[in-house]
Amino acid sequence: MSSNNLPVSLDPKVLVALDFANADAALQFVKTLDKSACRLKVGKELFAVAGPEFVKALIEQGFDVFLDLKYHDIPNTVAKAVQAAARMGVWMVNVHALGGRKMMQAAKDALDELTDVERKPLLIAVTILTSMEQQDLAEIGLQGSPQDNVLRLAKLAEDSGLDGVVCSAQEAQPLRQIVSEQFCLVTPGIRPAGSAVNDQKRIMTPAEAMAAGSSYLVVGRPITQSDSPLEVLKQINESLN
Numbered sequence: 001m002s003s004n005n006l007p008v009s010l011d012p013k014v015l016v017a018l019d020f021a022n023a024d025a026a027l028q029f030v031k032t033l034d035k036s037a038c039r040l041k042v043g044k045e046l047f048a049v050a051g052p053e054f055v056k057a058l059i060e061q062g063f064d065v066f067l068d069l070k071y072h073d074i075p076n077t078v079a080k081a082v083q084a085a086a087r088m089g090v091w092m093v094n095v096h097a098l099g100g101r102k103m104m105q106a107a108k109d110a111l112d113e114l115t116d117v118e119r120k121p122l123l124i125a126v127t128i129l130t131s132m133e134q135q136d137l138a139e140i141g142l143q144g145s146p147q148d149n150v151l152r153l154a155k156l157a158e159d160s161g162l163d164g165v166v167c168s169a170q171e172a173q174p175l176r177q178i179v180s181e182q183f184c185l186v187t188p189g190i191r192p193a194g195s196a197v198n199d200q201k202r203i204m205t206p207a208e209a210m211a212a213g214s215s216y217l218v219v220g221r222p223i224t225q226s227d228s229p230l231e232v233l234k235q236i237n238e239s240l241n
């Protein structure tokens, strides 16, 4: 169940990361997409130039939108930010688990308190970025492997009442042993066989990620920078069946 007591719906499972430099480029791309084939993710780059109106326009076109701004601030600020996101009509919003229990609970309570929103978003927490490996964690003072840290932060997010986490698909299998079946595992770092890895470190193919227990797959550049994005999306969806 989600924070608004709706069952978590899984299809479509691919969340296309709209990491474009401006609204025109993103809209041109979105025009080619079918909402039955994917959901959309708007992150920091596009939101900084296109803002809430752009997000609302995507929602008006019928797309489910994951607003990936990774809120990480004091509890009051994050609570107000997730309420603002909910009022935009987004399907999913995230905070950063490193903000801690009080921050995550404040975000969850803020959504529960909303009475002026038709559909409340799923609230999830980023654990350890998929671009990070053990050495990166050591440099910022985090002991243990990425997996150790993801498991600990995911449990904290679940205990704080959140609907799921962002993690890599490499952690999905061990996570499925310790979180509830309904807890969403949203996994970036998805790379179809043969595609460029870019700056990602903890990667898996789409089919492997689903088999490992991912709920949703975040895919950006392998689709958006392809010469035939629709074909890549189609192949990914087919590989999940």
Ligand SMILES: O=c1ccn([C@@H]2O[C@H](COP(=O)(O)O)[C@@H](O)[C@H]2O)c(=O)[nH]1
Residues within 6 Å of the ligand: 017, 019, 043, 126, 128, 129, 130, 131, 166, 167, 188, 189, 190, 198, 200, 218, 219, 220, 221, 222
């Ligand atoms: O741990 C994380 C959290 C978020 N992301 C975001 O997902 C996409 C991935 O894009 P690709 O082009 O497929 O690498 C991107 O928007 C990131 O900001 C992540 O990669 N890892």
